[in-house]
Amino acid sequence: MDTLLIEGTQKTPTVRFDASKGLVEIKGRSIPENSIEFYRPLVEWLEKYATEAKSQTQVNIQLEYFNTSSSKCILDVFKKLEAIHKANSGVTINWFYDQDDEDMLEAGQDYESIIRVPFKMMEVEG
Amino acid sequence: MDLDINRLYVRTCGADVLFAFEGEISSERINLILEEIEAKTESMRIELRLRKKIYNVMVECLQNLYHHSDEVPLIVADRLGKSYGMVVLKREGNTFMLTVGNFVSTDKVKFLSEKIEKLNSLSKDELKEMYKFILNYQKLSPKGGGGLGLIDIARKSGHKLSYQFYGFDDMYSFYRLDIVI
Numbered sequence: 001m002d003t004l005l006i007e008g009t010q011k012t013p014t015v016r017f018d019a020s021k022g023l024v025e026i027k028g029r030s031i032p033e034n035s036i037e038f039y040r041p042l043v044e045w046l047e048k049y050a051t052e053a054k055s056q057t058q059v060n061i062q063l064e065y066f067n068t069s070s071s072k073c074i075l076d077v078f079k080k081l082e083a084i085h086k087a088n089s090g091v092t093i094n095w096f097y098d099q100d101d102e103d104m105l106e107a108g109q110d111y112e113s114i115i116r117v118p119f120k121m122m123e124v125e126g
Numbered sequence: 127m128d129l130d131i132n133r134l135y136v137r138t139c140g141a142d143v144l145f146a147f148e149g150e151i152s153s154e155r156i157n158l159i160l161e162e163i164e165a166k167t168e169s170m171r172i173e174l175r176l177r178k179k180i181y182n183v184m185v186e187c188l189q190n191l192y193h194h195s196d197e198v199p200l201i202v203a204d205r206l207g208k209s210y211g212m213v214v215l216k217r218e219g220n221t222f223m224l225t226v227g228n229f230v231s232t233d234k235v236k237f238l239s240e241k242i243e244k245l246n247s248l249s250k251d252e253l254k255e256m257y258k259f260i261l262n263y264q265k266l267s268p269k270g271g272g273g274l275g276l277i278d279i280a281r282k283s284g285h286k287l288s289y290q291f292y293g294f295d296d297m298y299s300f301y302r303l304d305i306v307i
Contacts, residue, residue, distance in 0.1 A: 106254075
């Protein structure tokens with residue numbers, strides 16, 4: 001299946017979903033006014049990927065900022081990944097946060113407590 | 127008209143203002159404001175953690191204004207424009223004070239007051255649980271809000287939210303929110 005590539009902007013993140021490598025990456029800022037529209041193709045891509053998922057899927061989430069409307073959409077992405085994980089395909093979510101950014105660490109922990117997928121909290125030195 | 131919005135704006139700004147804007151909050155305007163806030167807080171060498179808090183709270187406030195401001199009462203629309211939001215960021219010692227204001231129809235006053243009072247009554251952990259519950263169980267509204275904005279602001283602030291409703295006329299009030307960051 002096709003790799004999903006979206007260039008980042010001032011308000012939306014860079015997206016790289018690569019089925020052949022089992023790699024799902026969202027990096028940058030996610031603060032659009034209309035996040036549903038932005039995240040729809042990501043969720044649709046994951047629905048397709050679920051039917052041919054690699055035995056291991058690495059998920060890298062490295063967000064500098066995200067708004068509350070993105071937070072629901074990110075949860076939708078994680079729920080799709082949870083379904084893939086449940087279907088006996090290993091998924092790991094690497095949640096990157098800046099060393100001093102406790103709010104971003106806490107946001108990752110919020111997701112970790114909702115989603116049944118192994119999370120790794122990855123501290124990045126500023 | 128009892129309430130002079132422009133005077134309220136000038137009074138809110140005061141001496142230690144870092145950033146102030148009044149007028150229509152469009153998507154492009156949000157970009158410009160965020161760019162300016164980012165540049166200013168960086169040049170002031172504010173620590174990263176606080177800089178990010180300011181930016182995050184600013185994003186939520188601006189998008190609340192963008193999505194939820196009610197129209198400007200006709201009687202002042204020629205002076206204030208059809209859509210009006212007020213944003214003032216001030217430094218107060220080691221903390222920052224962000225004030226945002228917009229018109230709301232008076233029938234929302236009770237709902238908003240109760241919502242803020244409820245948030246103010248909750249501990250840090252209770253706010254976290256409420257945030258997670260709404261994140262997980264409530265559908266996103268077409269406007270994208272989903273009721274998380276104010277809770278997120280309260281969590282990131284770590285202080286009680288102050289608010290005031292200035293009566294404007296029978297139909298409208300001016301809603302002012304003061305957030306310590």
